[in-house]
Amino acid sequence: MENLNELKSQRSLRILNAIERIGNRLPDPMMLFLSLAVMVILASVIAAHFGATVVYPASGKLLHIRSLLSDEGVVFILTHMLKNFTGFAPLGLVLGMMLGVGVAEQVGLLEALVKRTILNAPAWLITAAVAFSGIMMNIASDAAMIVLPPLAAMVFLSVGRHPIAGLMCGFASAGAGFTANLIIAGTDALLSGISTEAAKAVDPTMVVTPVDNWYFNIISVFMLTLISVWVTVKIVEPRLGHYKGEHMPDQTPLSDLEKRGLRNAGITAFVYLAGLVTWIMWPNSPLTNAHGGLIPSPFLKGIIPLILCFFIAVGIAYGKTIGVITSAKDVAKQMSTSIQGMSSYIVLIFFAAQFIAYFNWSHLGTWIAVHGADYLKSVHMTGLGILIGYIILTSLLNFLIVSGSAKWALEAPVFIPLFMQLGYSPAFVQVAYRIADSSTNIITPLNPYFVVILSFMKRYDKAAGIGTMISLLMPYTICFLAAWVVLFCLFFFTGLPIGPGVYPMLAH
Template structure:
């Protein structure tokens, strides 16, 4: 055992050296605001060059020719000027982050989050807290993108309350939420969304083919435990040792709750229970108000589509009850006051979101992402791999594409029509092909330069480390992305060679 540990130490030191290099180089880049400005200008020039070369591809899903459009053309300049505000307003992360900040920020400002964490930390063994944060993060994708705004910051507060580095806790939560996005013990909206695309494409080969939302359930359920263990280990052994001892203010105190805090917490707990019971009555019974009015289905219900406002209402409700019991909610001015204070903390995110929104919109409008994905897929077909290696190669290629196309459904709509027929003809089940796609698309989320939550991630980092930059983020999250992908590929190989079902009655071949 001692020899194994001795042999492992130089490897870990080498990994930390590589990560330090990534951080150093990355942080030499301009401020993220200016970096996105530079990237926008570069993209304008690149789009003009590619457009002048008349490059185009046939969109596999639509069957239509898609040409690269120049951002420096008359059409492009008109689009830039008329769409700039729209790009910002419709930036996917903007409304979600600000709305969730109103609720979570209120809970933080009145002290509810601190009290809950102090109560929770009194019972959670320190040895497993990293694993618990990753585990909760992976399950958090049930709340879709809202989990990104909730769980990583809470992970940071949990670590801070335990005297550990808050960025390590944030990274653990983000790894679970983002790199582990597609795994879960429950069926989520992602399962329904991707299976619909898979079924449509699979029927081009087999008219009777069906991929249901539960067809990846066994594989993804097992993934939760593998990723939670790996993510906790990475946090404890690689990430936190690199960060060192946190030198900032420890504004979360790990003290016993006062009698008033305990009383307020009980009131908030009762309010939370009442809220959940009412919500269950609106969701669970057949024909309930928040079920799909046409089909009665849960996965397409207004409940899941409106999960963000529901979570916001939940936080506002319990925070108000807690604040009232603590004597902090005395007049009608108090709640908006605390919410305003919470929004002020997000000013840096709002500034970064403006330029990040333009870059992502430029990238999508120019069709450069589609060009890269389709040409790369055609190259993969021309290589002529067979057996499991072709599925692994498909996963790795997906990982590269997902760095530039962050919408999982949009990328699957591009890649599925190219790869699914090819792999189905090699006798792979379409649900297994979908697994190969999902694991790579998920693992690389945390290191994507076009991740719409990158400004939010940086804003949190700079809350605890004012010198943090893009390099800090990528060097911190790189181990999670690589290890998660490797673990998933190994798991996929085990399922393939052992002939294990990826879902009820569904096998790889």
Template sequence: MQEKATSSRMQRFLKGVEWLGNLLPHPAILFVWMSVILLVLSAIMSMMGVSVADPRPEGAKGRSEDGMIYVVNLLNGDGLAKIVENLVSNFTGFVPLGTVLVALLGVGIAERSGMISAALRGLVMNAPPKMVTFVIVFAGIMSNTASELGYVVLIPLAAMIFYSLGRHPLAGLAAAFAGVSGGYSANLLLGTVDPLLSGISQEAARIIDPDYVVGAEANWYFMAASTFLVSGVGYFVTEKIVEPSLGKYNPDDADDPSVLDSKVERLTALEKKGLVWSGVSMLIFCLLLAWTVVPADGILRHPETGLVAGSPFLHGIVVFIFVFFAIPGIVYGKIAGTIKSNDDVVDAMSTAMSSLSMYIVLVFFAAQFTAFFNWSNIGSVMAVSGANFLNDIGLTGPLLLVGFILICAFVNLMLGSASAQWAITAPIFVPMLMLTGYAPEMIQAAYRIGDSSTNIITPMMSYFGLIMAVAIRYKKDTGVGTLMSLMIPYSLLFLVGWTVLFCIWVFALGLPVGPGTATYYTP
């Protein structure tokens, strides 16, 4: 009876989340409405004379002579002229746009050639039976370098592997889903999500510091360590909570009995050979790159200080992401026969670009909103007022960042797009938390925890329908509540475990979240 009541409450909660999420328009339209509201607010607040004291020191770039920050009216003649003149440059100059496009060109080659898919299949299928669960979650996390590949390839594959081992296929599906979506931000490698988020963080940070730079590598250390945490927690939840709750699988429950006859395809000899030589090419590239950075006189170190911090290597990290995936992808494709000519390479990059059509539309409107937010000074006024309030009530340190993580986790339930959510929240929270003394890189790492942890329990997640379709094939009476009940333990333990790791990493050990990044911000 208690179990049924709990299930009913969960169903009502999930339906409420879905209802609230459906009230929101498409993220692109959401940015349009927010931009309109922002313009109207700029006019009203400017006429009311809203202002705050500028916390930046005298002589700082952008500081007014009287030391005040005033809201600027963007609906007067000067404001409208600025909007019209800069509409295109706002879009083309939006930092995340170019960096994501360049990174995805390389990832697109590796994905289209079949290298990433083969690597994931080989990793999962060659795992010892006792390690299958851990490897599936780990492979799900690593698949995020190739956007939707984990959803399309790994999740159905994991269900098939669990069934072939005599285990419940939905447990395999849940483990893979937890890694792909719940571990979205963790990875040992830099992928397309890193330049995407860092570009938005940089635009937000420049509301306070016009010259601030946030690199794609900003969270690399912490997210690499998080890969093992999420893999371990995912293994524990699958083995100790989810699979025992499912019980023994009954093949009669399958909606499509043919799915039980599906065979897990082993790697062919050509695929294995392609993976070996693509790995060799990847190793050679890494060694050459290390030769330019590791020695004290490395040519890609900072020309004046000789340090890696602020060096051409870090400033050009997106180029190296492109090459890191492109060359091995071409090598694999040539050997496996999936790339036969230069035209195939171009087609792979073209296909990767076509998959970004919706992202480009979203970026156009997000770029305008970010620019208007900056020009109007509303972001600065909110940041200073919010920071003053936090300082007045003494809310600083771990408690402040934990609260921020929980806010991001909640917002993610209704706005599933990581880029859209960060583009909306970063201009508010990054400047505000900077003024309380925290660096944008560290703030971004905290955001990624909240954003990832609740991906697997929101119906607003773009691939939710695909996951449901796979689950129903194995268990015909699977509903939204069924899938969510499987994923809630992952979400809660990811959120708790990841937050604890963050607090220990940043506040107890004082470790940087990425190479050359600061934990605290000093104007």
């Protein structure tokens, strides 16, 4: 039996090593989009040469595939290159969000808030506090993957539980959090912008807003918290057993100054939100629509600037209290630092924007979507099963392309128009993508934070390796994905809104 287990372990490691080798052979995301843009150019030339056509769904007009190397195509490439970049919807949304979140992150507010939430929880609530904090902390984007897991390990150890169990719970929850939050986060802005650009291939008036997945995300928070607790307590901790290591991390609770900072930040948050609610409820408020409602309304359209100002306000309140911010120059410095970390994203978006623009201008996206939808209809693959198949496909692609935004930028121009032809809302297709991406991003060794968490694990168990980490995280992945698919189907069959005024099907 031991030899059989050892053989299975070696086979698993060979598979993981093969995946890693294949992933390492992929070009940098920037070069990947550049290569795809070249492929679109060549495909447009070939399709135009053979006279490929498609009927535009919105108007019924016959469209010809346009060659990007024709006179008209070359002019488009040269004259629209900068416009494609600066007009790309996710760029302004994400950078704007980072200006605000960056202030709160750089001054230490987010880390202090997570620490206060976890360290003050009773022992029996530790797991739930870790899971909930990890899920909610995606407002800090990738910072959640680094800040929370080691802190969770320390807290577990302090109450006599295995630190690696806390590490895994924190990492799994932070990874899943990109598709779950009680508030609108940067991920919502990023993905909805890409979805909007892709949906315009079918309907130029279609807009996917950052709140279009909100209801689904809210339910996911509580569902994932319960699942994280169950997996940690029932599967991960029993397998790890009692911790016998000697490593005892330093416990650094919040200082009185940091506590005052959190108090002042909390007061600022309350005043800000109270003022916002008052403004919304004020008679003839400019934030509501003509009927005094919020769906649709300027409030929903302008929610990103409102969130931006919220994080700047609470970040300044905390920073001034602890002495990190003493003048307006310090605020500008914190913003600059946060934007510096987005440099690789800006470069990536430049090439992604060209690829999507070429795809749409040539009409290749519309051609693939319409003919692909016609084929699926001809083989009677128009139901929920095809979306579930798409979820499985995307979850597997995580082993080759880790970046969630890069993967969605690749998939959205093809799958959103295709599924729109079958009657599905682009926001619902976006949900399918998000649950697939968030389920498996924690178990791919190509995840840049995978190695970081593995190094933390080795502090508590020097013999731990990739196989150990994969085997501990796999239960979270399987349970998250299974539960999400069930929730996804529930929304589909009941027709419940996935966001304010947004439903799974277009014709609601």
